[in-house]
Amino acid sequence: MQLLAAPSRRSQGWRIQSSPALLCVLCVLAGLPSWGSGCPSLCVCNGTEVDCGGRGLVSLPALGTLPPGTSALLLPNNRLSTLPATAFSNATFLERLDLSNNFLDNLPASLFRELTNLTELVLRNNSLTVLDRDLFQGLAQLRRLDLSINGLSTVPLGLLDDLSGLTWLSLASNRLHALERAAFEPLANLQYLQLGGNPWECDCSLRDFKHWMEWLLYRGGRVDAVECTLPKDLRGRDIRGVPMEMFNYCLQLEDENGGAKGGSPPCNRGGGAQPSETPPVADTSAPADCVRQRYRPVSVRRAIGTVVIAGVVCGIVCIMMVAAAAYGCIYASLMAKYQRELKKRQPLMGDGDADGDPEEKQISSVA
Ligand SMILES: *[C@@H]1O[C@H](CO)[C@@H](O)[C@H](O)[C@H]1NC(C)=O
Numbered sequence: 091m092q093l094l095a096a097p098s099r100r101s102q103g104w105r106i107q108s109s110p111a112l113l114c115v116l117c118v119l120a121g122l123p124s125w126g127s128g129c130p131s132l133c134v135c136n137g138t139e140v141d142c143g144g145r146g147l148v149s150l151p152a153l154g155t156l157p158p159g160t161s162a163l164l165l166p167n168n169r170l171s172t173l174p175a176t177a178f179s180n181a182t183f184l185e186r187l188d189l190s191n192n193f194l195d196n197l198p199a200s201l202f203r204e205l206t207n208l209t210e211l212v213l214r215n216n217s218l219t220v221l222d223r224d225l226f227q228g229l230a231q232l233r234r235l236d237l238s239i240n241g242l243s244t245v246p247l248g249l250l251d252d253l254s255g256l257t258w259l260s261l262a263s264n265r266l267h268a269l270e271r272a273a274f275e276p277l278a279n280l281q282y283l284q285l286g287g288n289p290w291e292c293d294c295s296l297r298d299f300k301h302w303m304e305w306l307l308y309r310g311g312r313v314d315a316v317e318c319t320l321p322k323d324l325r326g327r328d329i330r331g332v333p334m335e336m337f338n339y340c341l342q343l344e345d346e347n348g349g350a351k352g353g354s355p356p357c358n359r360g361g362g363a364q365p366s367e368t369p370p371v372a373d374t375s376a377p378a379d380c381v382r383q384r385y386r387p388v389s390v391r392r393a394i395g396t397v398v399i400a401g402v403v404c405g406i407v408c409i410m411m412v413a414a415a416a417y418g419c420i421y422a423s424l425m426a427k428y429q430r431e432l433k434k435r436q437p438l439m440g441d442g443d444a445d446g447d448p449e450e451k452q453i454s455s456v457a
């Protein structure tokens with residue numbers, strides 16, 4: 091019935107003249123979506139759920155005022171790519187919002203601002219690359235947050251600050267290579283964390299987060315596999331199995347970079363210095379020296395050691411060769427001198443002696 095409403099509305103002007111009775115019907119049909127407790131067109135409502143999933147929607151249906159008692163709005167498997175900042179401003183009572191399997195690539199910072207009763211938010215399988223640090227502000231009731239299968243390369247400081255009630259978080263299958271411990275510290279009630287399917291770089295930039303993760307595990311939390319992609323010699327290993335000693339060089343790096351602060355790796359210091367005023371864009375672009383550090387892992391430092399040892403060994407071998415050569419030269423010249431003296435003495439000693447030793451003759455001819 092509501093499917094008919096859209097095309098009919100388009101030709102409304104023509105029908106107004108044709109039939110007053112039809113006009114009346116059309117008015118009713120057109121008015122449906124904005125009725126006080128109407129189910130949005132193209133959606134199915136059953137009292138608690140408004141299900142608009144898999145309808146090929148490219149924009150949000152007019153939600154108007156959702157039926158009273160609605161606690162869940164389901165919009166998965168559509169083609170949504172953008173949402174207006176006020177999209178959910180009438181849905182303050184929502185507890186569950188599912189936007190999975192869409193093409194959302196950018197969310198307005200205030201999109202969820204009114205949804206203070208939200209307990210579950212699913213943004214799985216979209217095209218999100220950056221999240222505004224204020225996006226989840228005020229969602230104090232949130233228990234489950236699914237951000238898996240997106241293009242996130244960073245979790246900005248402050249993003250999770252209001253989510254102290256969160257128990258389940260998935261960041262699986264994104265493009266994360268490092269995480270800041272400070273961004274996760276507000277999650278005091280987290281029990282389950284999914285981090286798999288990310289290109290983790292197991293170096294100094296992950297050291298403090300590893301500490302936090304170990305604390306999470308210690309208090310009974312669960313974390314899935316965190317497999318290293320870099321450095322090469324740790325590829326495929328789970329960072330939880332990499333001993334903390336492997337990260338000792340980070341402290342040296344910090345000292346080299348002058349004045350470590352609060353034990354955080356140097357890369358994080360830029361973000362930690364201005365925690366509240368930094369926009370998320372600034373967080374994504376790490377300072378140049380930070381990037382360089384990320385690519386100076388254990389293996390490189392080992393390679394430097396190898397070069398030094400190889401140099402020392404080469405030096406020793408060279409000195410020995412020079413000594414051997416010098417010894418050979420001295421020996422040869424001494425022998426030559428001896429032979430010459432022998433030759434000089436030969437005429438004095440007579441012919442009989444000259445025939446006596448053919449070997450000596452040979453040596454003297456060579457010399
Ligand atoms: C509405 O549907 C969902 C799932 O399809 C179900 O869990 C829920 O109980 C239903 N609500 C009502 C009031 O029928």
Ligand SMILES: *[C@@H]1O[C@H](CO)[C@@H](O)[C@H](O)[C@H]1NC(C)=O
Nearest residue numbers: 152153154155176177179180
């Ligand atoms: C919210 O509801 C009011 C009427 O109650 C309506 O005028 C307004 O357009 C609605 N806003 C949205 C974003 O649907």
Ligand SMILES: *[C@@H]1O[C@H](CO)[C@@H](O)[C@H](O)[C@H]1NC(C)=O
Nearest residue numbers: 181182183184204206207208
């Ligand atoms: C949020 O939930 C509380 C308690 O469940 C309820 O009293 C309140 O009215 C809800 N807020 C909205 C905007 O629905």
Ligand SMILES: *[C@@H]1O[C@H](CO)[C@@H](O)[C@H](O)[C@H]1NC(C)=O
Nearest residue numbers: 167168191192193215216239
């Ligand atoms: C992600 O969403 C796209 C488009 O909606 C869909 O084709 C694909 O199967 C989904 N992938 C997963 C892993 O859910």
